[in-house]
Amino acid sequence: MALKVFDLQCESGHVFEGWFASHEDYDQQVAKGWLSCPVCDSKTITKKLSAPRLNLRHASAAEAAPAKVDVATIQAKLLQQLKQVIKNTDDVGDNFAQEARKMHEGESPERAIRGSATVEEYQSLREEGIAVLPIPEFLDEDKLN
Template sequence: MKVLDLHCPLGHVFEGWFASEDDFQNQLQRKLVQCPVCGDHDVTKRLSAPRLNLGAQPSAPRTPAGSGREAAAQLPPAAELSPQAREHLQALQAAWMQWSRKVAANTENVGDRFAEEVRRMHYGEIDERAIRGQASPRQAMELMEEGIGVIPLALPEGGSGKLQ
């Protein structure tokens, strides 16, 4: 089993577990590897040291006041950060993943039927429920012009399942 340190162009750092280097390269070519924070498939390996468990318990990350893709995009690459800043960045990423998993777990994914479903709820044709899905920028603008509140969210594709 290979545990690789990976990162995306926005500087999100995460681990990937693969059977071998060939397995990693194969999944990378097929666009099966993506950043769990922003969903970007442009993932590269970082230099990493072997993991040794010497019995020390890591401290729990502190929960940050806020998080988001915009904040991460303004930060330098993780390798250039101080240890405290790197810890804070990791806490931001963890908070974002926790929040996105909660959203995914408590909403129904209606896919590309989002505009149709939310419109039907708004006009009382069906019962309201918590949904998420995809809408084009044009569809989102049309919904807002009709007085239907929508919020664009960049949720990772794997947000509803366990990520390793």
């Protein structure tokens, strides 16, 4: 079976791949709100112009079988890593953008921080050369212990 591989982009400009059975499958998943950006969880997704690609599964015995992906294990490992990030960072709340700038400019000591920022603030920080990465807000610090 051939899968269609599309380059997708969210409203914030994050680019990622999506694999679909057909163009109609993609359209249906977008219409039902099943697609979201893996970086910022935006549901506003569009297809980027790209060369068509197909992921072909060959049934030939001479070829090695593809490795099975255990999604639950991957999700558990990702969640564990996010918990570590949260435990090892200072929560600066809504002052994230300001504190990141202070550290970048040497006005505040360098340390790992986390907090809240708007999409515009994240974009502005990146344009200023400050490396930032949004992480999901669904993780409750009190439940990490």
